[in-house]
Amino acid sequence: MLHSSGERDLRTLPKAHLHLHFTGSMRPGTLLELADKYGVHLPDALSGGEPPKLRATDERGWFRFQRLYDIARSCLRAPEDIQRLVREAAEEDVRDGSRWLEIQVDPTSYAPRLGGLTPALEIILDAVERASRDTGLGIRVLVAANRMKHPLDARTLARLAVRYRDRGIVGFGLSNDERRGFARDFDRAFAIAREGGLLAAPHGGELSGPSSVRDCLDDLRAGRVGHGVRAAEDPWLLARLAERQVTCEVCPASNVALGVYDKHEDVPLRTLWEAGVPMALGADDPLLFGARLAAQYELARRAHGFDDAELAELARQSVRASVMPEDVRKRTLADIDAWLAAEPGLPEADGPPLGRAG
Incomplete structure (x- = not known):
C-alpha cells in the first residue's frame, strides 16, 4: 500500500532478513520485564526507553557496547525466555514485511544458564521451530563463533552446527x-562448516577497513560478508565482490550508531550499489540501535535517494542471497514484483501465505 504521501509502504515490501543477532533482536520492553523477573539491574542506557548513545570505533567504546550486550544477554535464563525472544523477533519481522529470517547466535554465550552447549542449541532450535509455526515466517539459524575466543572453540561450534544442520542451521x-x-586463525573452523554444507558468513569491513573483507574472502571463503561497507574504500575489492556476487549484509542504522560513519548519508550504500555489489539490508541489534528491518529500507529511501524500483531490487538481492527453498524464493520474488507493479494509490494484491520453515 502507499502512504498518504504517495510512497509505497516499505513494511509491505517482501524481503529477507539476513543480519540479526540473537539477544540484539529483543524488544526493549521484554528486556525490562526479564530484568525485573531475575533482579538484574539495568544501567540507564538499557532502561531509559531510548537507544543508548554508542560509539565503538575505539577500544573503550566497543567495550561499553559489548558490556551492554552482555547485560541484556544475562536476562535470558530459561527456555521460556528464549522462546519469547524468538517469537517476538519473528513477529517484528513479519510486521516489517520479512518473508525469511536467518538469525545469528553463539550458543556458548547461553550455555551456562541453559544446561550446556548442546542443550542450549537445542533450546534455541526448538524456539525457532515453534516461532516459525506460530508466525508463518521462514526462520533459519547461523551459528557464529566469537573471534575473541580461541579458534579451537570455533572448531567445536562448527562441528556442532554441522551436526544440527537438519534442524535448520544453514550457516557459520x-x-x-x-x-x-x-x-585466518579460524580457517579450519570455516572449512569444517563449508565441508558440512553450511554457508560461510563472517563479519568484516565494519570496524576494520577493506583488508578485513579481503580476509573474509581469501581466508574463510565467505559466501556472504556481515557488514562489508568498508569495501567501498577499495575499488578493486568492490569489483571483486561484484564479480563473485558476494552479498554484503549492510546495516545502515548500526553503522551510524556505532560511529563507523557520522551520519546516515555517509554510509556508502550508493557506492556499493553502483559497483554492482549485492546487498541485504539488516537490523543488526535493534535492541541497542533502535531501528528494525523496514527502517533500514526507509534510510535507503530518505538518506540515499533510492526510489521504489531500486528498493524492490534491494529486496530481491536479500532474497537471492538467502537460503530460502526455491519455491519460497520464487513466490517472494513474484510478490516483490507485485509490490512494485501496484498502481499508485492502490494497495497491492494479497500474496500467498508466508513461507514456513520445515
Whole structure:
C-alpha cells in the first residue's frame, strides 16, 4: 500500500532478513520485564526507553557496547525466555514485511544458564521451530563463533552446527571485534562448516577497513560478508565482490550508531550499489540501535535517494542471497514484483501465505 504521501509502504515490501543477532533482536520492553523477573539491574542506557548513545570505533567504546550486550544477554535464563525472544523477533519481522529470517547466535554465550552447549542449541532450535509455526515466517539459524575466543572453540561450534544442520542451521559466522586477531586463525573452523554444507558468513569491513573483507574472502571463503561497507574504500575489492556476487549484509542504522560513519548519508550504500555489489539490508541489534528491518529500507529511501524500483531490487538481492527453498524464493520474488507493479494509490494484491520453515 502507499502512504498518504504517495510512497509505497516499505513494511509491505517482501524481503529477507539476513543480519540479526540473537539477544540484539529483543524488544526493549521484554528486556525490562526479564530484568525485573531475575533482579538484574539495568544501567540507564538499557532502561531509559531510548537507544543508548554508542560509539565503538575505539577500544573503550566497543567495550561499553559489548558490556551492554552482555547485560541484556544475562536476562535470558530459561527456555521460556528464549522462546519469547524468538517469537517476538519473528513477529517484528513479519510486521516489517520479512518473508525469511536467518538469525545469528553463539550458543556458548547461553550455555551456562541453559544446561550446556548442546542443550542450549537445542533450546534455541526448538524456539525457532515453534516461532516459525506460530508466525508463518521462514526462520533459519547461523551459528557464529566469537573471534575473541580461541579458534579451537570455533572448531567445536562448527562441528556442532554441522551436526544440527537438519534442524535448520544453514550457516557459520564469525562475530565480535574484527580488529582482534586474524581471520585466518579460524580457517579450519570455516572449512569444517563449508565441508558440512553450511554457508560461510563472517563479519568484516565494519570496524576494520577493506583488508578485513579481503580476509573474509581469501581466508574463510565467505559466501556472504556481515557488514562489508568498508569495501567501498577499495575499488578493486568492490569489483571483486561484484564479480563473485558476494552479498554484503549492510546495516545502515548500526553503522551510524556505532560511529563507523557520522551520519546516515555517509554510509556508502550508493557506492556499493553502483559497483554492482549485492546487498541485504539488516537490523543488526535493534535492541541497542533502535531501528528494525523496514527502517533500514526507509534510510535507503530518505538518506540515499533510492526510489521504489531500486528498493524492490534491494529486496530481491536479500532474497537471492538467502537460503530460502526455491519455491519460497520464487513466490517472494513474484510478490516483490507485485509490490512494485501496484498502481499508485492502490494497495497491492494479497500474496500467498508466508513461507514456513520445515
